[in-house]
Amino acid sequence: xxxxxxxxxxxxxxxxxxxxxxxxxxxxxxxxxxxxxxxxxxxxxxxxxxxxxxxxxxxxxxxxxxxxxxxxxxxxxxxxxxxxxxxxxxxxxxxxxxxxxxxxxxxxxxxxxxxxxxxxxxxxxxxxxxxxxxxxxxxxxxxxxxxxxxxxxxxxxxxxxxxxxxxxxxxxxxxxxxxxxxxxxxxxxxxxxxxxxxxxxxxxxxxxxxxxxxxxxxxxxxxxxxxxxxxxxxxxxxxxxxxxxxxxxxxxxxxxxxxxxxxxxxxxxxxxx
Ligand code: URA
Numbered sequence: 651x652x653x654x655x656x657x658x659x660x661x662x663x664x665x666x667x668x669x670x671x672x673x674x675x676x677x678x679x680x681x682x683x684x685x686x687x688x689x690x691x692x693x694x695x696x697x698x699x700x701x702x703x704x705x706x707x708x709x710x711x712x713x714x715x716x717x718x719x720x721x722x723x724x725x726x727x728x729x730x731x732x733x734x735x736x737x738x739x740x741x742x743x744x745x746x747x748x749x750x751x752x753x754x755x756x757x758x759x760x761x762x763x764x765x766x767x768x769x770x771x772x773x774x775x776x777x778x779x780x781x782x783x784x785x786x787x788x789x790x791x792x793x794x795x796x797x798x799x800x801x802x803x804x805x806x807x808x809x810x811x812x813x814x815x816x817x818x819x820x821x822x823x824x825x826x827x828x829x830x831x832x833x834x835x836x837x838x839x840x841x842x843x844x845x846x847x848x849x850x851x852x853x854x855x856x857x858x859x860x861x862x863x864x865x866x867x868x869x870x871x872x873x874x875x876x877x878x879x880x881x882x883x884x885x886x887x888x889x890x891x892x893x894x895x896x897x898x899x900x901x902x903x904x905x906x907x908x909x910x911x912x913x914x915x916x917x918x919x920x921x922x923x
Contacts, residue, residue: 773812774812774857
């Protein structure tokens, strides 16, 4: 029996397929056929018997593929972040920082939202699609829930400061690589130091592990108090569920409410001391 050939998908069907697979942004203006990149994995060059040709010029590399050696990028991030005396300068240092390839695929830098004088600072993992478009953290569905969580303890964005460990959206919302996290870490650390809140709240496991150095999952770390050392001061820090997780698993909202009450209490204590 002959199997009828698969019908060729329409452009609309192809785009829907890509979107479902998480491919929702283009990395360059021209398509690249990776299968034709014959020299992607260079084979060992034979020993020259005669004087080799002079080196040929390097092929142009699209901006989206420029990478800096991770160690060099981490060192330059540390140096840049260390020298930023204000949040405005830290932001402009990030705008000009070329050590993280995510910058070249993102639409906008997502630096922060809220009040830099706030006594509480919330830190998520990385911006998503809505945040990338607006250039502000937590403005999509999970952001709306974060607003309700903050409102539950009598605050709003005018009384809280919100940022992410990674300030650029990873393409297709993929998980940031450990290297990308390490490269961006000095900037968020300096941001925390400059905001200098009384209470730091890490939202979800990635930002908890990155900032509080934990190895366990969020189920074990949430609701626990940590001392976050800025280098100049120790700040009370607590981990709680990421709002995107609560949207998927609403039954954990009860535990999240307990964490929010603990945060409100710590803020009252700090204000009274
Ligand atoms: N998730 C995050 O961790 N940060 C955002 O800004 C949005 C969604």
